[in-house]
Amino acid sequence: VEEEKSVDLIRWVNKQRVLVLASRGITHRPRHLVQDLRILMPHSKKESKMDKKDRLETINEITELRHCNKSLYFEMRRHSDLYMWISATPAGPSAKFLVENIHTMDEMKLTGNCLKGSRPLLVFDKVFDDEDHLKVLKAMFRQTFGTPKGHPKSKAFIDHIMLFTVADRRIWFRNYQIVQPDPTLGMDPNGEPTLAEIGPRFVLNPFRIFSGSFYGATLWENPHYISPTAMRRNLRQKRSTKYSTKVK
Amino acid sequence: DENVANGESKKVYKYDRAGLKEKLDELCTATEKHWVERLEVTVEKEEIEDIHDDFARETSFYNQALAGALQGQKHLEKYGVPHRRPADYYAEMVKTDAHMHKVRANLAAEKERVERSE
Numbered sequence: 157v158e159e160e161k162s163v164d165l166i167r168w169v170n171k172q173r174v175l176v177l178a179s180r181g182i183t184h185r186p187r188h189l190v191q192d193l194r195i196l197m198p199h200s201k202k203e204s205k206m207d208k209k210d211r212l213e214t215i216n217e218i219t220e221l222r223h224c225n226k227s228l229y230f231e232m233r234r235h236s237d238l239y240m241w242i243s244a245t246p247a248g249p250s251a252k253f254l255v256e257n258i259h260t261m262d263e264m265k266l267t268g269n270c271l272k273g274s275r276p277l278l279v280f281d282k283v284f285d286d287e288d289h290l291k292v293l294k295a296m297f298r299q300t301f302g303t304p305k306g307h308p309k310s311k312a313f314i315d316h317i318m319l320f321t322v323a324d325r326r327i328w329f330r331n332y333q334i335v336q337p338d339p340t341l342g343m344d345p346n347g348e349p350t351l352a353e354i355g356p357r358f359v360l361n362p363f364r365i366f367s368g369s370f371y372g373a374t375l376w377e378n379p380h381y382i383s384p385t386a387m388r389r390n391l392r393q394k395r396s397t398k399y400s401t402k403v404k
Numbered sequence: 405d406e407n408v409a410n411g412e413s414k415k416v417y418k419y420d421r422a423g424l425k426e427k428l429d430e431l432c433t434a435t436e437k438h439w440v441e442r443l444e445v446t447v448e449k450e451e452i453e454d455i456h457d458d459f460a461r462e463t464s465f466y467n468q469a470l471a472g473a474l475q476g477q478k479h480l481e482k483y484g485v486p487h488r489r490p491a492d493y494y495a496e497m498v499k500t501d502a503h504m505h506k507v508r509a510n511l512a513a514e515k516e517r518v519e520r521s522e
Binding site: 163165169170171195196244247248249261262264266267269270271272273275276277278279280281282283284285288289291292295296298299302304305311312313314315317319321323324328330332334336338339340348349350351354365367373374375376377378379 | 417418419420421423424425427428430431432433435436438440441442443444445446447448449452455461465466468469470472473474476477480483484485486487488489491493495496497498499503504506507510511
């Protein structure tokens with residue numbers, strides 16, 4: 157049972173700090189996505205790009221040097237496939253995802269806006285509570301994307317929502333502004349709000365969960381995951397058999 | 405539930421439930437025990453028939469997020485957390501004024517185009 161009477165609304169207790177970094181050779185769209193996330197996460201710190209030749213464990217050292225306890229690492233492969241690592245440093249766990257369908261905040265159809273540094277309300281799909289691996293991912297997302305109360309760079313008022321929902325065996329991320337009814341337009345100021353999408357959008361295809369931070373035993377792996385290379389190969393094969401079946 | 409992704413491989417996929425539970429307990433610290441620290445709500449989603457139908461999918465997401473917003477607001481009000489930004493509160497926003505101006509101009513142009521074609 158939560159202690160409801162004595163809620164400290166000011167003090168900074170939950171000191172989550174997230175290191176956000178990308179690999180060298182990241183293309184423009186993922187780079188903008190990383191930038192968008194940095195803007196939305198006042199509790200994050202930035203680091204210069206990682207060389208892909210470096211061992212992943214060196215991220216743990218950098219994370220500790222920068223006094224962070226979480227890290228988000230974006231790695232680009234073959235100039236087309238983006239992977240995201242989310243990790244709790246130093247004890248783990250960590251998880252790896254393929255990032256699909258990226259839309260950044262720059263897009264014109266995303267009309268929402270919110271305060272820079274305001275804390276998001278985190279909305280999770282009910283499905284996250286049903287499976288053990290999703291429970292772990294939920295906790296990691298909450299601690300990484302949520303802004304700690306009382307963080308010096310955070311702002312008062314809660315004017316946006318981050319949605320994490322599961323569909324098609326993937327995790328979909330959306331960020332909406334909470335638009336309160338405008339009394340100057342004759343609306344009831346205590347009425348229900350509406351939402352306007354701010355962006356970015358992305359889809360995480362989970363891949364594997366490790367017990368350590370960027371290393372360790374595999375705790376879960378996705379039986380439905382097909383690597384983008386295999387996907388492209390399948391597509392090519394389908395295209396090639398299309399012709400041979402026609403000829404027959 | 406060791407499903408096989410593609411017919412030919414018989415690989416066994418790891419699912420260490422005990423290990424996951426242990427890690428979950430390690431992650432959940434006392435510092436985020438109170439709801440005000442977490443700002444987290446859980447909402448069920450309506451079924452999406454076709455994930456590739458952009459409109460149906462986004463509507464489902466919107467409704468889920470809105471239900472979450474309403475649920476969240478109830479909690480915020482219960483604990484007295486200020487959440488409604490006053491109209492005269494000016495501070496730096498995530499998107500710049502110049503960007504928002506462009507968004508509005510684009511929206512207006514779109515609207516005009518639709519009206520003209522009608």
